[in-house]
């Protein structure tokens with residue numbers, strides 16, 4: 001790798017992506033430089049592009065989940081799985097860093113995803129500070145970042161196909177407390193919803209429903225393990241409720257997962273759960289506006305258990321890796337990833353992701369649009 005590193009920079013909301021050159025960074029003791037092989041353009045990046053997330057220090061290098069080959073390692077680098085990492089290893093890293101372990105959320109409430117000091121590669125790190133995002137030929141892994149060797153059997157495309165959606169899904173299944181033999185309904189068939197379906201399947205769910213669109217995502221939902229899918233655009237909420245109840249002894253499902261990011265989804269979700277069921281809300285990563293629910297009907301009388309789910313923790317990262325290692329050959333995680341784009345075409349990738357032409361775009365920072 002030369003001393004000049006190319007990266008795609010998002011200068012601000014709704015401004016065209018710029019290709020900029022960066023100096024190769026110094027790598028102090030405990031740090032590493034990762035030569036990026038794949039990164040992603042996901043729904044979060046579309047939100048970033050529209051300025052829908054607060055506290056983002058533009059300009060940024062997006063690409064929060066990324067994978068590559070360790071180019072430089074200074075000192076000993078131990079992965080989160082306990083193994084020593086060396087230069088030349090295929091490696092991945094947990095995008096959340098600097099969670100402090102000292103603030104009230106970290107220590108008192110044990111909710112580190114709400115840590116006040118927490119930062120996230122590709123989202124809350126400024127490009128002024130360096131190579132903190134995967135839309136770059138190299139990513140700077142500062143000391144303390146959680147890293148891991150990518151298992152030999154997992155391809156880069158499988159890892160990114162799962163990507164941030166898979167980490168979130170691991171957390172969702174944990175929050176849902178899904179038990180073998182329980183029924184589940186997933187609202188939303190984007191990357192998070194699709195990964196949640198896959199994990200519910202291998203986690204022993206009895207019946208898995210999915211509500212989503214467009215049609216090709218519903219086909220993918222079935223490939224990943226959904227038993228019954230509802231096209232959001234051609235069924236009404238009333239029809240979906242009748243059908244779900246008819247297939248669950250008139251009760252509704254044990255667990256509903258909101259992975260749609262729609263205020264309307266939150267109005268429908270509680271009624272799809274059985275009385276005393278659980279409702280995990282994970283899709284409202286940005287402000288989708290108010291939902292209108294009647295608390296008496298939707299929550300109180302139903303004895304419904306509603307649980308938010310924000311971000312993920314290192315254990316979800318490690319478990320996502322072990323799931324990919326075990327199930328990568330049987331679950332088509334790679335199919336969640338769509339086309340692969342070079343740095344010069346990331347405006348088009350964002351437009352394709354937003355228009356739902358692809359579930360997720362893959363980024364190859366070393367490919368050239370100019371051939």
Ligand SMILES: [Zn+2]
Nearest residue numbers: 100103106115
């Ligand atoms: Zn903290």
Ligand SMILES: [Zn+2]
Nearest residue numbers: 042043044164
């Ligand atoms: Zn993402």
